[in-house]
Amino acid sequence: xxxxxxxxxxxxxxxxxxxxxxxxxTLIQPLIWLLIFGQLFKDFVQLGxxxxxxxxxxxxxxxxxxxxxxxxxxxxxxxxxxGTIDKMLVSPVSRIAIVLSRVLHSSAQxxxxxxxxxxxxxxxxxxxxxxxxxxxxAMLIVFLLGVGFAxxxxxxxxxxxxxxxxxxxxxxxxxxxxxxSSALVPEQFMPDWIQLxxxxxxxxxxxxxxxAVLSTTPDLAVFGKGLLVLTVFAGASLTWxxxxxxxxxD
Amino acid sequence: MTNLAIQIKGxxxxxxxxxxxxxxxxxxxxxxxxxxxxxxxxxGKSTTIRAASTLCGFDEGSVVVAGFDVDTHSLEVRQAxxxxxQQTGIDYFLTGRENMVLQGHLYRMKKADINDxxxxxxxxxxxxxxxxNLVSTYSGGMRRxxxxxxxxxxxxxxxxxxxxxxxxxxxNRKILWTHIDKLNKEFxxxxxxxxxxxxxxDNLSHQVAIINNGKVQVVDTPDALKNSIxxxxxxxxxxxxxxxxxxxxxxAQQQSYIKGSTWEDxxxxxxxxxxxxxxxxxxxxxxxxxxxxxxxxxxxxxxxDVFLKYTGSSISDTREEEGDxxxxxxxxxxxxxxxxxNQWGANDSDAEEGGEDQAWKNSDWAKNSDNNENLGTQKxxxxxxxxxxxxxxxxxxxxxxxxxxxxxxxxxxxxxxxxQGDWQxxxxxxxxxxxxx
Numbered sequence: 274x275x276x277x278x279x280x281x282x283x284x285x286x287x288x289x290x291x292x293x294x295x296x297x298x299t300l301i302q303p304l305i306w307l308l309i310f311g312q313l314f315k316d317f318v319q320l321g322x323x324x325x326x327x328x329x330x331x332x333x334x335x336x337x338x339x340x341x342x343x344x345x346x347x348x349x350x351x352x353x354x355x356g357t358i359d360k361m362l363v364s365p366v367s368r369i370a371i372v373l374s375r376v377l378h379s380s381a382q383x384x385x386x387x388x389x390x391x392x393x394x395x396x397x398x399x400x401x402x403x404x405x406x407x408x409x410x411a412m413l414i415v416f417l418l419g420v421g422f423a424x425x426x427x428x429x430x431x432x433x434x435x436x437x438x439x440x441x442x443x444x445x446x447x448x449x450x451x452x453x454s455s456a457l458v459p460e461q462f463m464p465d466w467i468q469l470x471x472x473x474x475x476x477x478x479x480x481x482x483x484x485a486v487l488s489t490t491p492d493l494a495v496f497g498k499g500l501l502v503l504t505v506f507a508g509a510s511l512t513w514x515x516x517x518x519x520x521x522x523d
Numbered sequence: 524m525t526n527l528a529i530q531i532k533g534x535x536x537x538x539x540x541x542x543x544x545x546x547x548x549x550x551x552x553x554x555x556x557x558x559x560x561x562x563x564x565x566x567g568k569s570t571t572i573r574a575a576s577t578l579c580g581f582d583e584g585s586v587v588v589a590g591f592d593v594d595t596h597s598l599e600v601r602q603a604x605x606x607x608x609q610q611t612g613i614d615y616f617l618t619g620r621e622n623m624v625l626q627g628h629l630y631r632m633k634k635a636d637i638n639d640x641x642x643x644x645x646x647x648x649x650x651x652x653x654x655x656n657l658v659s660t661y662s663g664g665m666r667r668x669x670x671x672x673x674x675x676x677x678x679x680x681x682x683x684x685x686x687x688x689x690x691x692x693x694x695n696r697k698i699l700w701t702h703i704d705k706l707n708k709e710f711x712x713x714x715x716x717x718x719x720x721x722x723x724x725d726n727l728s729h730q731v732a733i734i735n736n737g738k739v740q741v742v743d744t745p746d747a748l749k750n751s752i753x754x755x756x757x758x759x760x761x762x763x764x765x766x767x768x769x770x771x772x773x774x775a776q777q778q779s780y781i782k783g784s785t786w787e788d789x790x791x792x793x794x795x796x797x798x799x800x801x802x803x804x805x806x807x808x809x810x811x812x813x814x815x816x817x818x819x820x821x822x823x824x825x826x827x828d829v830f831l832k833y834t835g836s837s838i839s840d841t842r843e844e845e846g847d848x849x850x851x852x853x854x855x856x857x858x859x860x861x862x863x864x865n866q867w868g869a870n871d872s873d874a875e876e877g878g879e880d881q882a883w884k885n886s887d888w889a890k891n892s893d894n895n896e897n898l899g900t901q902k903x904x905x906x907x908x909x910x911x912x913x914x915x916x917x918x919x920x921x922x923x924x925x926x927x928x929x930x931x932x933x934x935x936x937x938x939x940x941x942x943q944g945d946w947q948x949x950x951x952x953x954x955x956x957x958x959x960x
Binding site: 276277280284287288291292318354355356357358359361362363365366445497513 | 576578596601602606608609610611612613614616621625626628630631673679724854882
């Protein structure tokens with residue numbers, strides 16, 4: 274299974290490397306948010322002595338992950354239509370490996386994107402903790418979130434079987450999930466009911482965890498909580514996606 | 524005693540709510556044989572292939588491929604088969620070599636073995652020069668060859684080809700035929716293919732199974748199938764149909780070797796027993812009556828004629844429809860086929876099936892199908908036996924024939940073109956009966 278996953282992962286990575294522009298295109302929207310939203314709300318949001326840019330970057334990272342990984346299902350549908358998945362299914366390859374390789378590929382892609390975003394934020398002068406160890410911890414969260422949402426996207430793709438509603442659901446989920454989280458606004462600024470949603474939103478935990486390690490005063494307890502929640506989230510999504518994929522044999 | 528490579532018994536696949544794509548289908552393919560599944564769109568060819576290649580489950584029946592039960596030993600079956608689906612499953616953004624290497628890895632082959640095999644197959648399919656180019660630069664024919672090469676990487680014993688030459692031009696189709704034929708002859712590969720091209724079934728396969736409405740209608744060698752249509756076809760073209768030509772027609776009908784005839788404008792189609800020997804005699808009749816013949820051609824019955832006999836429609840009629848279906852499969856993003864079929868897909872195909880059903884019910888043959896219902900369920904030891912069972916199923920025919928032929932003449936009546944379909948059905952039936960007398 275691991276060997277199967279590795280070979281398929283390799284294939285997807287190779288295809289992505291041949292079209293690097295595509296990876297960059299999905300960065301445009303988070304970049305716009307970072308540049309425009311960041312500038313716009315800089316003086317509007319009062320965070321005491323904290324830099325809003327530094328506050329916002331983890332939120333934008335999470336946004337990048339969501340935008341990037343929700344495409345995974347679309348390419349699965351494309352592969353189904355093209356017959357590529359059928360070709361895999363007639364081989365003895367592990368079924369889990371097919372889903373796993375897709376999800377891992379998507380996560381690898383969003384990690385690369387997250388690094389680019391961080392680099393841009395650093396150029397813009399956000400005061401972030403760039404200690405490599407903490408950076409890796411932040412990327413671990415990015416990875417888990419990517420796995421979770423890519424798996425969800427693949428699962429929805431199989432359940433919906435069409436590209437159009439899948440893209441719609443992806444768009445529909447992404448923005449509310451971000452607004453109902455602590456990505457752009459600190460929790461204490463939210464109305465009570467949004468706080469409630471935020472508390473069960475895995476994105477909040479991801480943002481908080483990334484913020485905790487990228488902060489100039491790292492907080493490993495918050496990070497640990499986020500890590501736990503996201504591991505469960507990624508595991509559950511992945512299980513669902515694999516189950517849905519296996520049920521496809523009718 | 525040759526072993527069976529594929530043994531399908533009573534295969535039934537129902538798409539909800541009640542669409543029997545494959546209905547108690549029986550099929551046996553011997554090792555080292557090429558079997559062509561021939562049938563109109565929606566006949567159940569692709570579903571049969573998908574079920575036999577572990578791609579979709581089925582509701583009833585059993586399928587044994589290369590000695591393994593598809594249901595219980597799917598992994599062993601997968602290891603033993605190669606599948607080339609209707610859609611090219613190769614990745615356009617990889618090179619030919621990368622596609623093949625990946626395929627080798629998926630079959631858990633050793634690295635060195637994969638490299639050997641890639642070189643071997645690349646030269647076999649004459650892809651050496653382009654093997655390291657991206658597939659997106661390949662022509663349609665090359666892609667199809669690469670697709671087959673990928674399917675062969677792990678040295679399967681059985682190869683499934685679903686419409687292998689669909690959408691290829693004549694030249695590429697012929698090249699592919701040569702390859703497929705060579706694969707079978709040189710490596711003893713058992714091949715099950717589906718096709719719409721009668722020439723393909725005719726040229727390539729040892730056995731042809733004509734499939735309609737999810738059932739096998741007949742299985743035999745292409746030649747035996749063609750022989751089941753008695754006689755040759757002679758087409759006589761006149762410049763103008765005058766008195767002499769009518770006289771010729773009148774006397775020609777009375778010749779014992781003429782089994783039937785039909786007019787198509789100023790063309791006369793005659794169905795003739797032993798056409799080669801009797802064409803001279805027919806020419807003599809023409810000379811006696813001073814008929815002005817501008818063209819005369821003699822041909823053996825084609826599989827098209829056979830197809831018409833067993834399915835009640837000409838394959839050229841269904842081919843158009845298939846083009847539509849093919850387009851829909853690509854355009855309909857969820858995929859309308861097999862396992863990927865969801866509620867939407869099922870509805871689509873329901874509509875299609877319904878449409879075809881309608882046409883089917885209108886055809887004469889459908890009347891007999893009820894009588895033939897028991898044929899599907901009865902276990903067939905030999906493909907032949909089903910064919911033998913035919914005449915009994917056709918017993919409803921004579922009354923229809925009577926109405927067309929009140930004079931009781933030898934089917935020699937001038938039909939207008941709208942009646943031609945009916946006429947042909949009757950005529951073949953008549954020929955068949957005639958041959959059995």
